[in-house]
Amino acid sequence: MPNGEPQVVVLGGGFAGMSAAHELARQLPRARITLVNRTNFAVFTPLLTEVAVGEIDLRHAAVNLRSLSRRVSFQQGEVEDVSPSDRVVRVRVGSSDAGLPEKQLELPYDHLVVALGSVTNFHHVASAEQHSFGMKTLEDAANLYNHILGAFELANALSDDGEHQRLLTFVTVGGGLSGVETTAAVNAFVRRLVLRYPNLHPADVRVVLVHHGSRLLEELGERLAAYTHQELERSGVEVLLRTELSEVAGDHVTLKGGRQIRTKTVVWTAGVAPNPIVDRIEAPKGAHGGLKVDPYLSVPGHPGLWAVGDCAEVPRVGGGSYAPTAQNATREGRTVAANIALVSQGRAPRPFRYSPIGELALVGRRSAIADLKGIKLSGLPAWLLWRGVYLAKIPSGSQRLRVAADWLLEVLAGRDINEAPSIRSTSP
Ligand SMILES: Cc1cc2nc3c(=O)[nH]c(=O)nc-3n(C[C@H](O)[C@H](O)[C@H](O)COP(=O)(O)OP(=O)(O)OC[C@H]3O[C@@H](n4cnc5c(N)ncnc54)[C@H](O)[C@@H]3O)c2cc1C
Incomplete structure (x- = not known):
């Protein structure tokens, strides 16, 4: 840790990784923060079903990671290996599929946040x-x-x-x-x-x-x-x-x-299962196969190794672990960043505790359900709330505008039923 500036690497730029990197940049302005993700965008999953039925353009459900924060250095690449004993991550960059040369980078770290998400089970x-x-x-x-x-x-x-x-x-x-x-x-x-x-x-x-x-x-x-x-x-x-x-x-x-x-x-x-890449990390796993962390989100026995989101098993007070949701992943990302900042300043980390604000789900054409802190809504009012809440949650102003424009265009011009262009795979 030269000059007291920790080198922090965040693996995975989904809900957990994005919020961790963003918060690290805020709380540790002098740290060197690198965010690694397979694609140069994150997927805003609550909009996926709308992409699947042509309601919004597929690229509008993606959030660009390069423009996340000027204090975060983004590296597009495939995480291939994590070695906690050497404190190094190996990442493949380039793509032979796209006719580009491939190279392996070694990224050393003082703190590593594993936020590599899950796969379909x-x-x-x-x-x-x-x-x-x-x-x-x-x-x-x-x-x-x-x-x-x-x-x-x-x-x-x-x-x-x-x-x-x-x-x-x-x-x-x-x-x-x-x-x-x-x-x-x-x-x-x-x-x-x-x-x-x-x-x-x-x-x-x-x-x-x-x-x-x-x-x-x-x-x-x-x-x-x-x-x-x-x-x-x-x-x-x-x-x-x-x-x-x-x-x-x-x-x-x-x-x-x-x-x-x-x-x-x-x-x-x-159902989902933790990203299988966590199997390759020599650290304890929980009941569902995710990286087992303590209430501070750190992997016991591996100082500097942290895990959050769908690939981690975060213990709940009273038993069990937090569900694999974007709400939990985002809060875990913020807490892990705060804890890395505390530990870097020689202070004690804080346990992760969070009760979801509520749940919203689309259940039909212009119909949804909502349960927000015990207030239950259904039908059109819940659908309007769903759209308002998720529009506000898209972490990019320009994407928010594009999604709102897609929704408006569908009302004014009807749904586009042209086939979508094929895109690069984002599956682990
Ligand atoms: C259709 C759908 C709708 C959903 N709706 C909601 C909702 O309304 N509310 C809610 O709370 N939750 C919702 N969820 C759940 C939510 O999406 C997940 O819990 C959340 O994405 C988990 O965040 P994460 O950061 O752990 O993982 P992810 O968001 O999956 O991010 C993991 C990142 O790691 C990258 N990655 C993976 N492997 C590698 C590798 N080897 N190298 C480099 N990068 C890699 C991936 O590209 C990805 O960007 C929904 C999920 C789905 C599928």
Whole structure:
């Protein structure tokens, strides 16, 4: 630590990494802070389902990391190896896929914040990874959007009613927040889209939500979950509770018990697992496979090593760990930065404690639910609140403007149904 200026490296520029880097720049203005991320943008995940149905342009759900802060040095690259014993991170820069040379950089650190997020958890269901769409990255959302449009174009060209039904059946797996939002968005989209195809019949459209639990949105209260269930069914979604899949094939899914649903489109939103790269870090892991941290967000036995967000298991007072949400990740990022600043000044760190402000979810066309500190809203008022809250939370003024413009354009000019350009993968 020459001249008392710590070298801090933050791995991952998602909600946790962005807030950690931003806060470090504020609290430790003389530190050398490097933020490493695979892409030069972060994905604002609450907008992903809107990208998947063409409601907003895919690039508008991305936040540029290079313009995060002048005090943060951004390095685009793939984290390949973390060695806590040598206090060094190895990052691959360049890309042979893009016709550019590749090189490995070694980044030494005094403090390392691991904020590498999570990946889709397919729970070992046969062929699920191969035949389903995820809903975690911009590429997932763009692929689903293009696939839906492709399915409609193909169905319109065929005269076989059986094929129409298979191509126009859309199955989502997982009844948590992202599963409900994805189902609601896809349902609203495809039921309007079918009206644009002269050879297709609205009755051929089928949208199914499969959930293993006894009710939707187990993270929310029963009243809002019941409203969501009712709202989805009212808009034509078949909600299958206490139902698990045994297989996802290229043209059908099989439910446990043997029943099959003929479909070409399965979206998998049934859980996440910590980024597998944390397996390569020689440090203790928690019950879900994330880096185990103490209440101060530091990895016990490894001074200078910290972990936050979906790749960490942060203990809650009273047992269990904090859920993998953007709300928690953002607060953990701020706390880890404050703790690195405290430790660098020879002071004691503070434990992480946070109660979420509430939950919001889209449940239909211009319909949402909200539970904010016990105040429960549903329908149009909750939808307006959803839009206002998430617009305000986009951490970039220019992106906020672009998203607001997309929303306005959809109202004034209708939805654009051109295929999206393909983009670089952001999946770990
Ligand atoms: C569709 C959807 C909707 C959601 N909606 C909400 C919501 O409304 N509210 C809420 O609270 N939460 C929501 N979440 C959950 C939330 O997105 C996550 O909990 C949050 O993103 C976790 O933040 P993170 O920083 O830990 O990880 P991430 O945001 O995933 O960031 C990890 C970063 O690490 C980078 N990375 C990964 N591996 C490497 C590597 N090897 N090298 C370099 N970089 C790498 C990734 O590119 C990424 O930028 C939603 C999630 C999804 C999928």
